[in-house]
Amino acid sequence: MTYLVIGLAVLLVLAILYATFRVATLVGIVKGEGSKNVPSSNKLQASLLVVFLILGLFGFFYYSFGGLDESFVNPIASEHGVATDRLFWITMGLTGFVFVVTQIFLFGFAYKYQFKENGQAHFYPHNDNLEKIWTIVPAIVLAVLIFSGWRTWVDITSSAPEDSEKIEIMGYQYSWAVRYGGNDKKLGDYDYQKIDVVNQSGIDFSDKASFDDFIPTRLYLPKGRPVLLQIRARDVIHSVYQPHFRLQMNAVPGMPTRFWFTPTKTTEEMRVETGNPEFDYELVCNKICGKGHFAMKYMIEVLEPEEYDKWYAEASQNPWLKQNSDYLAHVPEELQELARISSGIDSEEDIESIDNTIASINY
Amino acid sequence: MSVADITVEEHLAHDDHEHHEQSFISKYLFTTDHKMIAKQFLLSGIFWAIIGGGLSIIFRLQLGFPDMQLEWLRPILGKWITEGGKLDSEFYLALVTMHGTIMVFFVLTAGLSGTFSNFLIPLQIGARDMASGFMNMLSFWMFVVASIIMFISLFIETGPAAGGWTVYPPLSALPQAIQGSGLGMTMWLVAMVFFIASQLLGGINYITTVINLRTEGMSFSRLPLTIWAFFITAVIGLLSFPVLFAAALLLVFDRSFGTSFYLSEIYINGEALPNVGGSPILYQHLFWFLGHPEVYIVILPALGITSEVISTNSRKPIFGYKAMIGSIMAIAFLSFVVWAHHMFVTGMNPFLGSIFMFLTLIIAVPSAVKAFNYITTLWKGNIVFTPAMLFSIGMVSFFISGGLTGLFLGNSAVDITLHDTYFVVAHFHLVMGSAAFFGMLAGIYHWFPKMYGRMLDNRLGYIHFWLSFVGIYLVFFPLHYIGIAGFPRRYYSFTSFDAFSTFGDLNAFVSIAAIITFGAQFIFIFNFFYSIYRGRKASQNPWKSNTLEWTTPVNPGHGNWPGAIPTVYRWPYDYSKPGAPDDFIPQHIPYSQTPESNLEYEKELAKNEEASKVNEE
Ligand code: HEM
Numbered sequence: 001m002t003y004l005v006i007g008l009a010v011l012l013v014l015a016i017l018y019a020t021f022r023v024a025t026l027v028g029i030v031k032g033e034g035s036k037n038v039p040s041s042n043k044l045q046a047s048l049l050v051v052f053l054i055l056g057l058f059g060f061f062y063y064s065f066g067g068l069d070e071s072f073v074n075p076i077a078s079e080h081g082v083a084t085d086r087l088f089w090i091t092m093g094l095t096g097f098v099f100v101v102t103q104i105f106l107f108g109f110a111y112k113y114q115f116k117e118n119g120q121a122h123f124y125p126h127n128d129n130l131e132k133i134w135t136i137v138p139a140i141v142l143a144v145l146i147f148s149g150w151r152t153w154v155d156i157t158s159s160a161p162e163d164s165e166k167i168e169i170m171g172y173q174y175s176w177a178v179r180y181g182g183n184d185k186k187l188g189d190y191d192y193q194k195i196d197v198v199n200q201s202g203i204d205f206s207d208k209a210s211f212d213d214f215i216p217t218r219l220y221l222p223k224g225r226p227v228l229l230q231i232r233a234r235d236v237i238h239s240v241y242q243p244h245f246r247l248q249m250n251a252v253p254g255m256p257t258r259f260w261f262t263p264t265k266t267t268e269e270m271r272v273e274t275g276n277p278e279f280d281y282e283l284v285c286n287k288i289c290g291k292g293h294f295a296m297k298y299m300i301e302v303l304e305p306e307e308y309d310k311w312y313a314e315a316s317q318n319p320w321l322k323q324n325s326d327y328l329a330h331v332p333e334e335l336q337e338l339a340r341i342s343s344g345i346d347s348e349e350d351i352e353s354i355d356n357t358i359a360s361i362n363y
Numbered sequence: 364m365s366v367a368d369i370t371v372e373e374h375l376a377h378d379d380h381e382h383h384e385q386s387f388i389s390k391y392l393f394t395t396d397h398k399m400i401a402k403q404f405l406l407s408g409i410f411w412a413i414i415g416g417g418l419s420i421i422f423r424l425q426l427g428f429p430d431m432q433l434e435w436l437r438p439i440l441g442k443w444i445t446e447g448g449k450l451d452s453e454f455y456l457a458l459v460t461m462h463g464t465i466m467v468f469f470v471l472t473a474g475l476s477g478t479f480s481n482f483l484i485p486l487q488i489g490a491r492d493m494a495s496g497f498m499n500m501l502s503f504w505m506f507v508v509a510s511i512i513m514f515i516s517l518f519i520e521t522g523p524a525a526g527g528w529t530v531y532p533p534l535s536a537l538p539q540a541i542q543g544s545g546l547g548m549t550m551w552l553v554a555m556v557f558f559i560a561s562q563l564l565g566g567i568n569y570i571t572t573v574i575n576l577r578t579e580g581m582s583f584s585r586l587p588l589t590i591w592a593f594f595i596t597a598v599i600g601l602l603s604f605p606v607l608f609a610a611a612l613l614l615v616f617d618r619s620f621g622t623s624f625y626l627s628e629i630y631i632n633g634e635a636l637p638n639v640g641g642s643p644i645l646y647q648h649l650f651w652f653l654g655h656p657e658v659y660i661v662i663l664p665a666l667g668i669t670s671e672v673i674s675t676n677s678r679k680p681i682f683g684y685k686a687m688i689g690s691i692m693a694i695a696f697l698s699f700v701v702w703a704h705h706m707f708v709t710g711m712n713p714f715l716g717s718i719f720m721f722l723t724l725i726i727a728v729p730s731a732v733k734a735f736n737y738i739t740t741l742w743k744g745n746i747v748f749t750p751a752m753l754f755s756i757g758m759v760s761f762f763i764s765g766g767l768t769g770l771f772l773g774n775s776a777v778d779i780t781l782h783d784t785y786f787v788v789a790h791f792h793l794v795m796g797s798a799a800f801f802g803m804l805a806g807i808y809h810w811f812p813k814m815y816g817r818m819l820d821n822r823l824g825y826i827h828f829w830l831s832f833v834g835i836y837l838v839f840f841p842l843h844y845i846g847i848a849g850f851p852r853r854y855y856s857f858t859s860f861d862a863f864s865t866f867g868d869l870n871a872f873v874s875i876a877a878i879i880t881f882g883a884q885f886i887f888i889f890n891f892f893y894s895i896y897r898g899r900k901a902s903q904n905p906w907k908s909n910t911l912e913w914t915t916p917v918n919p920g921h922g923n924w925p926g927a928i929p930t931v932y933r934w935p936y937d938y939s940k941p942g943a944p945d946d947f948i949p950q951h952i953p954y955s956q957t958p959e960s961n962l963e964y965e966k967e968l969a970k971n972e973e974a975s976k977v978n979e980e
């Protein structure tokens with residue numbers, strides 16, 4: 001019933017619109033509009049263009065300088081972010097200027113040179129000097145942008161400092177798994193063939209560096225120290241994205257990638273700075289990866305370096321292998337002893353008690 | 364002139380004797396007449412634009428009003444509305460994928476080039492038809508096959524392709540990863556193969572026609588900029604579409620025949636796949652080798668149309684004709700060497716990133732030259748604001764707004780943060796989507812009289828323009844802010860992240876603007892179909908334009924000109940020439956007839972004309 005009423009109402013509105021249109025057309029014919037040289041509303045259109053320009057520019061400045069309810073600029077929390085943001089704002093200044101000026105000329109000329117009855121357009125097919133100027137000037141400006149962009153880019157993508165924290169981060173539908181090197185600060189090998197329900201990251205236990213690797217439930221980062229993310233994916237492409245760190249790198253199956261950066265603000269500090277006591281850094285997936293793409297979140301916590309070290313030492317007590325000690329069976333015979341020692345498994349009894357119970361942690 | 368020409372003329376003469384009626388099928392369906400084929404492309408383009416736009420309204424509802432009950436869409440979407448009356452998150456991805464595919468390929472490539480290259484090339488260069496009418500027909504029908512397959516894929520059980528319009532593998536290769544990568548993706552690939560075939564057939568035809576069938580006197584330096592744009596566009600398409608074909612073919616192999624071009628070390632659904640050694644990045648290189656030129660395939664025809672419309676309605680020559688041609692060629696060339704700017708953060712070698720940043724920012728130079736030249740064309744004009752002119756001005760405005768943001772994205776260091784955010788969405792919707800769309804509308808408003816012999820209603824045209832122009836800015840400008848705030852694109856909802864809990868109101872605002880803008884297009888559609896039958900009758904040259912198509916009868920028949928094809932004596936932009944009685948001198952008027960307005964070197968040409976006339980006699 002409601003549908004019927006709505007349908008009828010829509011029909012009625014359409015009929016009225018159509019009738020109005022017909023009447024207006026007939027009036028137009030009577031007035032002889034069709035035979036005029038120039039549309040009768042030429043002047044109106046020209047004026048509307050200027051109105052649009054003024055309102056548009058007003059809106060643009062108003063919203064760009066605080067007219068929005070929310071701030072659209074994220075506080076920067078990494079070293080390189082300062083450089084990329086500077087470039088961003090330099091580019092914004094330049095393009096903003098060009099944007100305003102060109103739009104003013106575009107609409108302004110349209111208004112100023114609207115049709116006049118005895119007007120005559122100026123026959124002006126070309127002017128080589130003008131054209132040279134507006135080829136060369138943009139070229140120079142762009143060269144500056146390119147150069148500064150290039151230097152920043154080279155810095156950001158240079159190889160990570162020797163002493164950086166190396167953390168593995170693996171994307172899968174629809175979450176992330178991170179892995180730290182443990183006591184030896186070395187990440188063990190992985191092999192996608194070794195992935196199973198428990199060993200989600202496919203840690204390869206024939207590599208002795210893997211015995212003490214641990215897998216926490218959050219990504220912990222030390223403030224002020226370079227961090228090297230070793231990024232990979234298990235199923236489809238994902239992308240490690242974190243807006244506050246100005247960090248983004250795709251996670252590609254079969255092709256490990258990397259990104260290094262230095263966090264500059266702890267989670268606590270950001271809570272103060274943003275005035276949001278709930279603030280947390282979130283790791284975002286930014287490459288379409290399927291149904292759950294929009295919810296592929298992982299929590300990040302940036303700690304003071306001392307806190308981080310303390311956390312690290314504690315976490316190292318509990319390597320993945322220790323928590324899943326039946327995976328000792330995957331360790332080659334001759335390395336068994338070493339595996340026990342570096343993962344901290346004391347005796348046979350331990351194996352029974354811990355067993356698979358913690359598998360769920362790895363979700 | 365050429366051989367083809369003579370045969371058509373004979374054919375015409377023969378027509379005169381017999382007056383045989385064409386059947387409906389050969390006139391409207393399997394026609395080889397370029398004008399009818401153009402209209403076929405136009406109508407298909409309009410059809411697809413409604414579908415593509417409609418899809419975007421559905422996902423804009425989801426983005427603007429995440430809590431909205433969408434139960435009422437169940438009659439159309441069926442099981443893609445969940446129990447709770449919400450849009451399914453996987454179908455959301457299918458919607459954005461199909462929206463992108465349809466808009467980029469089916470509307471702005473086939474609909475735009477298909478319509479205007481077909482319609483204008485023979486008319487403006489002075490040819491009776493395309494070089495091969497049959498190939499032209501084949502091109503359209505290939506497009507129809509592609510369209511049918513793509514359309515059916517919208518309705519299948521597992522849904523259409525859902526990996527984004529760029530269909531990156533492994534997502535697009537593995538049905539385990541997303542349902543849309545099953546049958547839907549297969550149909551996507553098959554449809555695109557037909558689509559590519561259609562583009563190639565069309566492109567070869569455009570190129571051949573422009574090179575071989577120009578009427579006497581129509582040298583390359585006298586071609587209207589529309590033709591230059593269509594010509595170069597066709598060249599770009601011919602060089603880049605085969606690469607997309609290769610990319611698609613390898614993807615077909617990976618999907619169906621167990622090869623590993625793009626797949627390596629994948630564990631999915633509890634199973635480690637055997638594929639090793641492939642590279643998903645290879646696909647991206649191949650895709651963007653087409654993909655970037657493709658964006659210029661979309662925009663160049665629109666720029667060509669805009670040049671013509673702005674010059675005509677400013678009653679002034681286009682400023683810097685040679686520079687315009689030069690920049691079209693520079694853009695065409697550069698468009699082939701910037702593709703990897705879409706891949707700065709894919710893990711590609713950073714050195715390559717540097718190279719591509721350099722090349723990318725260079726392409727901004729010819730683009731800027733074009734914008735400046737349009738503005739200078741308006742300067743000291745005597746501007747008539749027909750709806751076509753307004754759409755052209757709007758087009759330039761969008762092209763500037765969207766082009767400038769390219770300078771952020773082309774800077775690899777800045778792109779780290781902006782890649783795949785709404786900033787990119789804002790960029791390309793303005794510079795490509797809206798600009799090309801406006802170019803297309805400008806073309807329709809301008810050449811409708813030539814197509815149907817009647818005028819579109821101006822008043823409705825103005826309403827359509829203002830609602831669209833304001834609407835589009837209101838839709839896409841705010842997306843810049845959302846993008847700078849870091850909102851990722853292709854997100855079903857932003858509720859999972861604290862960082863994206865803001866801008867709910869702005870998103871709702873954008874959605875409302877989108878709905879209004881979309882609604883406004885129906886004013887145009889009404890105007891279009893109404894005017895085909897009941898519009899005011901057009902005069903032969905309603906815009907007082909210089910190009911050759913306006914020398915044909917109001918309703919040009921087969922072969923375009925009833926008598927001989929006019930000879931061309933001058934460039935197409937002799938508007939408001941000092942000394943001339945009228946403010947336009949069409950291309951077929953010899954210099955010898957316009958002694959009062961000839962420039963110095965043209966006086967020489969006038970003498971030569973006289974001399975050759977004497978010779979002929
Ligand atoms: C001033 C010149 C331009 C520059 C420097 C430029 C630069 C870029 C860059 C670097 C990207 C990749 C952004 C990213 O994904 O992070 C991009 C995306 C895009 N650009 Fe441009 N662009 C320019 C002009 C154009 C034009 C004229 C068009 C179309 C007519 C266009 C269409 C697109 C499209 C469609 C995308 C997005 C594709 C996607 O990811 O789905 N751009 N542009």
Ligand SMILES: [Cu+2]
Pocket residue numbers: 171172174237238239285286287288289293296
């Ligand atoms: Cu993901």
Ligand SMILES: [Cu+2]
Pocket residue numbers: 654655658701702704705
């Ligand atoms: Cu590009």
